[in-house]
Amino acid sequence: MSENITFEKKKHITVLFAGDSGDGMQLTGTQFTNTNALYGNDVSTFPNFPAEIRAPQGTLSGVSGFQLQFGSNEIYTPGDEVDLLVAMNAAGLLSNLHKVKKGGTILVNTSGFDAKNLRLAKSEENPLISGLLNEYRVIEIDITKLTKEALKDTALSTKEAERSKNMFVLGFLYWLYNRKLDATIQFLEEKFAHKPELLEANVKVLKAGYNYGDATNVFTERYEVEKAKLPKGEYRNITGNAATAIGMIAAAHQSGLDLFYGSYPITPASDILHELSKRKNFNVKTFQAEDEIAAVSSAIGASFGGALGVTGSSGPGIALKMEAIGLAIMLELPLVIVNVQRGGPSTGLPTKTEQADLFQAVYGRNGEAPLAVIAAKTPADCFNAVYEAARIAIEHMTPVMILSDGYLANGSEPWRYPKVEHLRPIKPPFAQKSDLSDDVFLPYHRDKKLVRKWAVPGMKGFEHRVGGLEKEAETGNVSYDPENHEKMVKTRQAKVDNIANDIPQQAIETGKESGKVLVLGWGSTFGAIKTAVMECIEEGMDVSQAHLTYLNPLPRNLEDVLNRFEKVLIPEMNNGQLVHIIRDKFLLNAVPLNKIQGVPFAVNEIKEKIKEIY
Amino acid sequence: MSENITFEKKKHITVLFAGDSGDGMQLTGTQFTNTNALYGNDVSTFPNFPAEIRAPQGTLSGVSGFQLQFGSNEIYTPGDEVDLLVAMNAAGLLSNLHKVKKGGTILVNTSGFDAKNLRLAKSEENPLISGLLNEYRVIEIDITKLTKEALKDTALSTKEAERSKNMFVLGFLYWLYNRKLDATIQFLEEKFAHKPELLEANVKVLKAGYNYGDATNVFTERYEVEKAKLPKGEYRNITGNAATAIGMIAAAHQSGLDLFYGSYPITPASDILHELSKRKNFNVKTFQAEDEIAAVSSAIGASFGGALGVTGSSGPGIALKMEAIGLAIMLELPLVIVNVQRGGPSTGLPTKTEQADLFQAVYGRNGEAPLAVIAAKTPADCFNAVYEAARIAIEHMTPVMILSDGYLANGSEPWRYPKVEHLRPIKPPFAQKSDLSDDVFLPYHRDKKLVRKWAVPGMKGFEHRVGGLEKEAETGNVSYDPENHEKMVKTRQAKVDNIANDIPQQAIETGKESGKVLVLGWGSTFGAIKTAVMECIEEGMDVSQAHLTYLNPLPRNLEDVLNRFEKVLIPEMNNGQLVHIIRDKFLLNAVPLNKIQGVPFAVNEIKEKIKEIY
Amino acid sequence: MSTPVTNTENKIQYTAKDFTSDQEVKWCPGCGDYSILKQVQTILPQIGVPRENIVFISGIGCSSRFPYYMNTYGMHSIHGRAPAFVTGLRIANPELNVWLITGDGDALSIGGNHLIHILRRNVNTNILLFNNEIYGLTKGQYSPTSPEGLKTKSSPYGVVDHPFNPVRLAMGAEATFIARTVDRDPKFLREILLEANNHKGSSFVEIYQNCIVFNDKAFEVYTDKTTKKKEVLMMKHGEPLIFGEDDEKAVVLDGYTPRIVEWEKEGLSKDDLWIHDMFDKYKANILIDFFDDPKTPHHFPRPFGIFYKKERAVYEEMVNKQVEEVKKQFGEGDLQKLLKGEHTWTVE
Amino acid sequence: MSTPVTNTENKIQYTAKDFTSDQEVKWCPGCGDYSILKQVQTILPQIGVPRENIVFISGIGCSSRFPYYMNTYGMHSIHGRAPAFVTGLRIANPELNVWLITGDGDALSIGGNHLIHILRRNVNTNILLFNNEIYGLTKGQYSPTSPEGLKTKSSPYGVVDHPFNPVRLAMGAEATFIARTVDRDPKFLREILLEANNHKGSSFVEIYQNCIVFNDKAFEVYTDKTTKKKEVLMMKHGEPLIFGEDDEKAVVLDGYTPRIVEWEKEGLSKDDLWIHDMFDKYKANILIDFFDDPKTPHHFPRPFGIFYKKERAVYEEMVNKQVEEVKKQFGEGDLQKLLKGEHTWTVE
Numbered sequence A, B: 001m002s003e004n005i006t007f008e009k010k011k012h013i014t015v016l017f018a019g020d021s022g023d024g025m026q027l028t029g030t031q032f033t034n035t036n037a038l039y040g041n042d043v044s045t046f047p048n049f050p051a052e053i054r055a056p057q058g059t060l061s062g063v064s065g066f067q068l069q070f071g072s073n074e075i076y077t078p079g080d081e082v083d084l085l086v087a088m089n090a091a092g093l094l095s096n097l098h099k100v101k102k103g104g105t106i107l108v109n110t111s112g113f114d115a116k117n118l119r120l121a122k123s124e125e126n127p128l129i130s131g132l133l134n135e136y137r138v139i140e141i142d143i144t145k146l147t148k149e150a151l152k153d154t155a156l157s158t159k160e161a162e163r164s165k166n167m168f169v170l171g172f173l174y175w176l177y178n179r180k181l182d183a184t185i186q187f188l189e190e191k192f193a194h195k196p197e198l199l200e201a202n203v204k205v206l207k208a209g210y211n212y213g214d215a216t217n218v219f220t221e222r223y224e225v226e227k228a229k230l231p232k233g234e235y236r237n238i239t240g241n242a243a244t245a246i247g248m249i250a251a252a253h254q255s256g257l258d259l260f261y262g263s264y265p266i267t268p269a270s271d272i273l274h275e276l277s278k279r280k281n282f283n284v285k286t287f288q289a290e291d292e293i294a295a296v297s298s299a300i301g302a303s304f305g306g307a308l309g310v311t312g313s314s315g316p317g318i319a320l321k322m323e324a325i326g327l328a329i330m331l332e333l334p335l336v337i338v339n340v341q342r343g344g345p346s347t348g349l350p351t352k353t354e355q356a357d358l359f360q361a362v363y364g365r366n367g368e369a370p371l372a373v374i375a376a377k378t379p380a381d382c383f384n385a386v387y388e389a390a391r392i393a394i395e396h397m398t399p400v401m402i403l404s405d406g407y408l409a410n411g412s413e414p415w416r417y418p419k420v421e422h423l424r425p426i427k428p429p430f431a432q433k434s435d436l437s438d439d440v441f442l443p444y445h446r447d448k449k450l451v452r453k454w455a456v457p458g459m460k461g462f463e464h465r466v467g468g469l470e471k472e473a474e475t476g477n478v479s480y481d482p483e484n485h486e487k488m489v490k491t492r493q494a495k496v497d498n499i500a501n502d503i504p505q506q507a508i509e510t511g512k513e514s515g516k517v518l519v520l521g522w523g524s525t526f527g528a529i530k531t532a533v534m535e536c537i538e539e540g541m542d543v544s545q546a547h548l549t550y551l552n553p554l555p556r557n558l559e560d561v562l563n564r565f566e567k568v569l570i571p572e573m574n575n576g577q578l579v580h581i582i583r584d585k586f587l588l589n590a591v592p593l594n595k596i597q598g599v600p601f602a603v604n605e606i607k608e609k610i611k612e613i614y
Numbered sequence C, D: 001m002s003t004p005v006t007n008t009e010n011k012i013q014y015t016a017k018d019f020t021s022d023q024e025v026k027w028c029p030g031c032g033d034y035s036i037l038k039q040v041q042t043i044l045p046q047i048g049v050p051r052e053n054i055v056f057i058s059g060i061g062c063s064s065r066f067p068y069y070m071n072t073y074g075m076h077s078i079h080g081r082a083p084a085f086v087t088g089l090r091i092a093n094p095e096l097n098v099w100l101i102t103g104d105g106d107a108l109s110i111g112g113n114h115l116i117h118i119l120r121r122n123v124n125t126n127i128l129l130f131n132n133e134i135y136g137l138t139k140g141q142y143s144p145t146s147p148e149g150l151k152t153k154s155s156p157y158g159v160v161d162h163p164f165n166p167v168r169l170a171m172g173a174e175a176t177f178i179a180r181t182v183d184r185d186p187k188f189l190r191e192i193l194l195e196a197n198n199h200k201g202s203s204f205v206e207i208y209q210n211c212i213v214f215n216d217k218a219f220e221v222y223t224d225k226t227t228k229k230k231e232v233l234m235m236k237h238g239e240p241l242i243f244g245e246d247d248e249k250a251v252v253l254d255g256y257t258p259r260i261v262e263w264e265k266e267g268l269s270k271d272d273l274w275i276h277d278m279f280d281k282y283k284a285n286i287l288i289d290f291f292d293d294p295k296t297p298h299h300f301p302r303p304f305g306i307f308y309k310k311e312r313a314v315y316e317e318m319v320n321k322q323v324e325e326v327k328k329q330f331g332e333g334d335l336q337k338l339l340k341g342e343h344t345w346t347v348e
C-alpha cells in the first residue's frame, strides 16, 4: 500500500456504475452492494436498465446503470446525488453526468471514449478533453487495456478477456473503500464452478483492480464508511422480488398450505416466478400459464383445491386478470395477486418504475367488487407485505392484491430476516364437522368477521358448488332475488371493510404525532419521503411522515391521524391517485406531489415541496 | 258493446304482464306498448326476464314480466305501483303481487292456477280463494280455455292453439283501454307472412279477446288515457339497444366513415350486435369476434384503417377489454366502447340492471389512462349518447366509453327521432398534405385541442408506426426519456380534460337553479329522479334535479352548480360510485342513495329519501 | 382422465341419484343437455371414486350450468376459462377426479387458447364439449362450429366464418384422447364417458347436443332413425369401419386415400376393410377429416367413437414429480435457511 | 396473402432501402431477427405494392419490434392480439397488404386463440411466426415450443410441458397455407416469403429463429453445414423428398406409413419416391408429424418448405361481399328511414 494515502471518513457514499448493457454493470453493482452490506453498511440500490435485451452497444439507449448508496447511518434511498460515477464508456458518462454531485468523482474507462464510442453516444467532442468535466474530479484509467494486460498469459480470447473488465472496476473500488474481496471471490467460485479458466481470469482481474489502487497514486485518499448502527440482529441483503417470493413461501409454510404460483412472464414481475421455480423443495408448485387469465384462474382453481393460490404480474397483465379476480371475490376464496407496477399506460415503459396502478387495484373491476389492497414500501418490506396479504387472504377468505413496483422489485437493502417462530401464525378457516348442520354444509354461512368456511374437494360431506352468479346467503345457491343481491353486495363490502379491524392502526413513521405538515405516502416512495422528512426535522421544521401499508381498507384511525396536521402532502410516482382516494374518503384537501418519469423521487424533490407548502 | 259501460279518464296507467317464460309476455308487452305509443300516449317500459332461456315452466324462477306505464302526461318511468296485473299463472301472480297498488286490478288466467301450477309456484293454497287477494279487484278469466275455444275449428294442435293465449289478453286489454287492433294485426301479418294458419289463429284470438270484453260484463268501466301533450313532432317507439345501434350508424354516416362493430355476444348488449348485423346496407361491418379482447382489438385495427371502430359488451366483457383500451389511449385513435351494464360482480345477475361499472369506466386501467365517459339516461337518449361518444372519439382522437344498462337496453319509450340534417356534423381530423413538414409526417404533432392528426394506411407519404410503448412527443418514436414520459402522461390527461370545452355546461333539468336540495343523477335513474323531483316540487318542496351525461370529464360548471344547493343527493343503482367521484372532485359531502337489487328505483324510494334529508 | 380408486375398503355403493343435487334443473324442456346429465350421473357409480373426490368445473353457457346439478364438488367459473381452473386444481391435488364441462362457444371461441393448452399439457381430466353449434345461453348467436350460411341472430344473412372441426383442432393441439358422440345415443354416450374416464390424460369428448330452441335438428341426420345408419360411421377399435342401411358399406384405404366401398358387392371380406385402430395417428388424421356436409353428394359418413388414444405423461404428475425430485435432491425446504439466504452478517 | 397490385401505371421502383425506417434496430448483435428483417425488406420491392398500402402489425416480443424498422404503416400492438388487430384492419380495408409479425410466445401462448381463429377464418395476411423456442424480450423463460427438459429461467429443473408443433396446430385450425423456414437460409426464406405473399388467405409461416442470448443453437442441426444435409428435408412441390449428405436418402410412403430409404441403394428411381404435393392434405398431415427430436435414433428429418396450400374463401372478402349483397337487396341504407323506423305517429 502506498504510504502517503489517508482514509477519509464518510457517513454515506453514492456510487453509480454506468456502462453498456454488455458491460456487466448489474452484476458489478450487486457484488459491490453485497460486499458493503456484509461489511455492515446500510445500503439501498437502484438498478436501471434498458427495455431491450441487448440495446445497441455503445449507444445512449444501451446504457445500463446501477446506483447504490451505502452508509454508516440508516440509508433509505439509493442517493439523490452521485459521489462516484463509474463510466465504462462515453454513453454511460453522458447519460448520467447530471446525476453527479458538483465536485464529485468520475472514474472513466478511457477505452470507452474512442471515436466509435463517441459517435455512438452522439457526442461531437470528447468529454474527457472538452472541458465538460471541469467541475468534477476525473480519474482516467484504461480499464480495458489493463484487464487485457492482466490476462495476457491466459488462454482467453481478447473478447473473453475484455468481458471481465467489470471485475477490474470492482477490485479497484474495493481498494478505494477498503473492502475485502472474499465475498466476490466466493461468488465467482460458485458462478464459474464448471469453468475454471473463467474463474481464474475473473479473480485475477479483480485482484489486479485492487492492486492497481494500491500500487498507483491515482487516488491520494481512500474512504472509510463505518458499519451502520442498525438494530441488532442478523442481516442479509435482499431484492424486492426475492423478498416477495420468500414471503409467499413463508406464508404457505406457516399456514400449512402448499404454495401454488400461477403466472405469465412479464417485466418486472418475472423474477418472482424464477425465484419460486427454484424452490420446489418447499412444496412450491409453479405454473407458467399460457396467459395472465389462465394464470389467475389456475391460482383460483388451486385455492379451490386447498392450496394457497397466488398469481403475479405487472399492469397490463393485471388488467387481464380483473374478470377472474371478480369471480374470486364472488367465490370468497383466498387468492393473492402481486402487481409489480411499471411505467404505463399500455406497454408503457416496461423496465421503469411507477405507482400508477392504485386506481386499477381499488376500482378496476366490473360490479361492486371490493378488493383488499396492500403496498410494500421497501425491497425487504415486500416480505412483510406479501405475508400479510396471504394472511388476510386466507383468514378472511378473500382475494388480496399487493402492490410492489419496478424500483422495489430490483432494488435491494439489508434485511434483518425474521426467525420462523416469530412469524405471525396463519389459520385457514377450514370447515369442520361441527360446521355441518343436519348433515348439510352451508358454504356461505359466515362467522362474526363475515368469513365463510373453506371446504376443499376430498372432504366428505362438504360437497358443494360455487360460481360467479349471485348466490343466496348461507346456501350459496344461485339466487336472482333482489333483496338477497343487495344483502350480498353489502355483505361482501362489509367483509372487506372488516379487515380494518384486523390490521394495525396507522402510526406516525417519523416526527411528531401532530403538527404542521404530514407527508403521507404509500409504496416505494417510503425511503425518499423518510429521508426528506428527517432532513426537514433536522433543519428545525415541523414535519411528520405517515406511510400507508393498507390501502383498502384504510386503517381505522387514518382520518384522525390526518386531521392532526394542518397540511397533508401526498407524493406519488403517478399523476395523483392516493390523493384522490384521501379526498374522497375524508373530504380533505391534501396537496399532491407527482413525478411520472419512471424513476423514483429524489429526496430533494420532496424536501422542496415540503418547503413550498410549509 | 254492452250499453252500461262507461269510460273513466286516467292520466296514466301502469300494466304489468306476468307469466311463464313461454307465455309470450315480452311480445304482448311490446305490442301493447307500441299500440299505446302509436295512439299518442307517452310510454315507459321495463321488461324483466329470467337468466335461463326457458326456465322451468310454471315456477317462480321462470316468470317473465313486462311492465309499462302509459299516460297523457309525460311519463318517465314504467311506474312504481301497478294498476293492472295480468297474471297468466300462479307463479306470475305470486312473484309480482307486491307491486300491485292496493285496490288495483288483477286479471288472472284461471287455468294457470291448477294443482300443478300451484305446486310449481310453491303455493300451498290457491291464492284465488285463500283471501290473499282480498284487497284487490280480481278478474278471473279462463283464458286458456277461451283461446282453445276460439280456435276449435282450426287445424291447430291444442299446444299450438294454447300458445296464442297471449293474444287473447292483448285483445281484451285493447278493449279495456279502447285501443285499435290495427297495429298488432299488421305486426302479426308480417311475423306470420309465411304461416297463414298461425296468422289467422292469432288474429282470431286477438279479436276474441276484444269481443270478450265487449260481450261480457267483467268490467263495468273502461279506461281512457288521452293522447299525451308531447312536444310537437314525429315519434316512434324505441328500445335503448336499438337506439344505440342506430346512433352508431348515424355517427358513422355523418362523419363519412364506415362503421365497424367488433363484439362478442353478452347479455344485455347482444341486441346491439343483432341490430347492426341487419343493417349492412349502411356500410356497417359487424364482426363477431372470438372473445372480447379480439372484439376491441379488431375495432382498434379498423380505426387504424380509417373506419369508426366500435366495440360493445357488458361488465365482465369490458373487464377483458381494458388492456386494449389502454393501448387505444396510447395510440390516440377513435374508439367507442359501449358498456351495457348488468348486475355484478362477476357473472352476477346477467339479465338484471345495475350501474356498478362507473368506477371501472373511469379508473379501471393500468397506468395513467384517462378515458372519456358518457352515460345515456333514457332508452331514446342512447342515440344521443352514442352519437356524442362517436363525435368526441373522432374529433378528439381518443377512446370514449358510453354507459348504458340493462334497463335502458330493453326498456323503450317514444322517441321524437331527429332529422338527418339536424344531426351535429362530425369532422374526422384526417391528415392533409399541409400536415407534412419537409415531407415528414409527425403522427404525434397536436393541434390546439391537443388532438393529433389521423393518417390512414393507403395515404401516401404519411407512413408511420404506432404502438403501446411510450412515445416521443411529435415524432411518436419510442422514447424512454423520463421528462418526455411525464410530459406525455400530462398531455394525454390534458387532452381528455380538454373535452370539457367541447361539451355543454351542466344544466338544471327540473326545478330552480339554486336552492335547498339538488338531486344529482347519471344514467338510467333519470326518469325516476325526474318524477320524484317533479312530485316534490308539486308538493311545494324546494328540490331540483341535475342529470349528468358527461362523467369524464365532468362539465366545467358542475362545481358551481352543486355549490348553489344546500344539499346534494346522489341516487345510484350501485353501492355508491358517482358520489365518491363528486366527493373527490369537489370535496362535497353529497348524500348517497343506493339500491342494488337489479331493478330500477321506484319514484317513491327517491321521494322518501329527499324528504328524509330535506 | 383416470383416477386411482381410493377408499376401496369401505367402498360406497352409489346410484345415479346420489349424484343428483337438490337444485332444480333449468334447461329448456327437450334440451339435449338432459340426456348428457343423466348419462354422467349413471356412469359415476361405476368409476369407483368417492363422491367427495369428484369435481365438476365448467365455464359459462347453458351447458356450463351442469355442475349445479351434480351432488359433487363443483365450480361454475367464468366464460372460457374452465381449463385453467382445472389445471390449477389438478396441480394442487392430483388425486381428484375432475370433469370439465364446456360448450362450443365456451371451449372454442373465448376459451380456445386454454383448451389447446390443456390438451398439449395433457392434464388428467375429462373434457365434455357440448357442441350444439350455437350460443344457447345468450339466445342464439352463431358459434365457431356453426356451419357456413347458418342464419342466426348475429348472422341474419348467413355465417361467413369457416367453422372449426373440434376433433381436428384437438389433434392439432396434441390431444391424447379424442372422441365424438351424441346426446341421443345414451348407451354409446355412457360407453365413451367410461372410456374417457379410463384414459389417463386429457380426454377430449365432443358431444353433439341438440339445442331445441335455437338450433333444433342440427344433428338430426346422425340421430334420426331414417338417416342415422347411412350417415354415422361407428368406430370401434379392432373392428372394420362399416356403415349403411344394411351395413353394406365400408371404408377402405387405397394407400393413404380413403374410399367408400359396397364391400360385399365388391367381393371384399371384413378383413379387407379398414380395421379401426385408435392408436394409429395417421389413420386418425384421415378419419378426423371425414367432416363433409351431409347434404353434399358422395360425402363420407360422420365418424363417432374414439378417433385416437395415446399414452403420454400427465402434466400435473410431472409437476408434482419434479417437486419430489427437487426435495430428494436438496432435501425438504428449510424455511429458516431460506430466510437466512447465502450471505449474512450480524449487527451487535 | 395476395394483394391486387394497385397503382401499376406509375409504379415506383423500390429498393430494400425504401422499406428501412429511420429507427435504430435494437436487437442483440447476432440475433436471427436481423436476417428475417433483411429478407422481408428485400422481397417487398418485388411484390409490386405501393409502400403506403403495406402494413406491418405485431404483438409484443423481441420479434414484434419489427414494424418500427419498416418504412411502411405499422402497429406494435399488445401481447398476443395482433391477429385481432389485423382482422379488424383487413375488414375495414381489404385492399391493404398486411403482414403479421409474431413470436412463439406471442402467437402460441397468450395469442393462441386469436391465431387459430384468424387461420380458420382465413383472413388474407402473411403471418410470420418467429419461433426461437424461448421468450426473448422477458429474458429467457420457456415458451410453448420449448422442448421438454429445457432449462430456462422459469424451468430451472427442466420444462415439463409438452410443446406444440406450430404447423400441426395451424393444420388443426384449418390453415390454408402452412410453411416452415429458417433465419439462416436467406434465399429460401425469401422464396417462402414470396410464396406466402402470393397465397390468398392466411399464410402461416413458421420461421426458426436463433435467439443468440437465451436459446442459442436451438436449430443448429438444421443450419450447420455439417448436419444440415442429413437433418433437413426440403419440400418442393412436384419434387421427390430427398435428403442426406449426398442426397442418398429419401422418404417413401408404404400405404400411409412413411419410411426412410437409401433410394439408389435400394434400386429406386426418383419417380418411386414420395413426390411432394402441397395440395394433398393427407400427405401434409404425415409430413407435419415429422417432428422428432433430432437426437433420437432413426428419426425423420425435419421438413422445410410449404407443407400445405389450399384455396378457400377469404374472410374479409366474404364480409364485404355480404355488405354489397345486402345493399343490392335492400338498397343503400337511407339514414332518415332508419331513424324513422316502421311505425311513427305525429304529435301536433
Ligand SMILES: Cc1ncc(C[n+]2csc(CCOP(=O)(O)OP(=O)(O)O)c2C)c(N)n1
Pocket (backbone or CB within 6 Å): B264, B265, B266, B267, B292, B316, B317, B320, B347, C060, C061, C062, C063, C064, C079, C102, C103, C104, C105, C106, C107, C130, C132, C134, C135, C136, C137, C138, C143
Ligand atoms: C366474458 C364473457 N363474455 C361473454 C359472456 C356471455 N356468454 C355467456 S355463455 C356464452 C356462449 C354460450 O355458448 P356455448 O358455450 O356454446 O354454450 P351453450 O349455451 O350453447 O351451452 C356467452 C357468449 C360471458 N358470460 N362472459
Ligand SMILES: Cc1ncc(C[n+]2csc(CCOP(=O)(O)OP(=O)(O)O)c2C)c(N)n1
Pocket (backbone or CB within 6 Å): A264, A265, A266, A267, A292, A316, A317, A320, A347, D060, D061, D062, D063, D064, D079, D102, D103, D104, D105, D106, D107, D130, D132, D134, D135, D136, D137, D138, D143
Ligand atoms: C399482457 C402481457 N403479458 C406479458 C407481457 C410480457 N411479455 C412481453 S414479450 C413476451 C414473450 C416474448 O416471447 P415471444 O413472443 O416468443 O417473442 P420473442 O421475444 O422471443 O421474439 C412476454 C411474456 C406483456 N408485454 N403483456
Ligand code: SF4
Pocket (backbone or CB within 6 Å): B053, B054, C026, C027, C028, C030, C031, C032, C033, C062, C063, C132, C136, C137, C210, C211, C212, C213, C214
Ligand atoms: S337454449 Fe338450447 S342449449 Fe340452452 S337450455 Fe335451451 S335448448 Fe338447451
Ligand code: SF4
Pocket (backbone or CB within 6 Å): A053, A054, D026, D027, D028, D030, D031, D032, D033, D062, D063, D132, D136, D137, D210, D211, D212, D213, D214
Ligand atoms: S433476446 Fe434473443 S430474440 Fe431477443 S433480440 Fe436478443 S437474441 Fe434476438
Ligand SMILES: [Mg+2]
Pocket (backbone or CB within 6 Å): C061, C103, C104, C105, C130, C131, C132, C133, C134, C135, C136, C143
Ligand atoms: Mg353452444
Ligand SMILES: [Mg+2]
Pocket (backbone or CB within 6 Å): D061, D103, D104, D105, D130, D131, D132, D133, D134, D135, D136, D143
Ligand atoms: Mg420467442
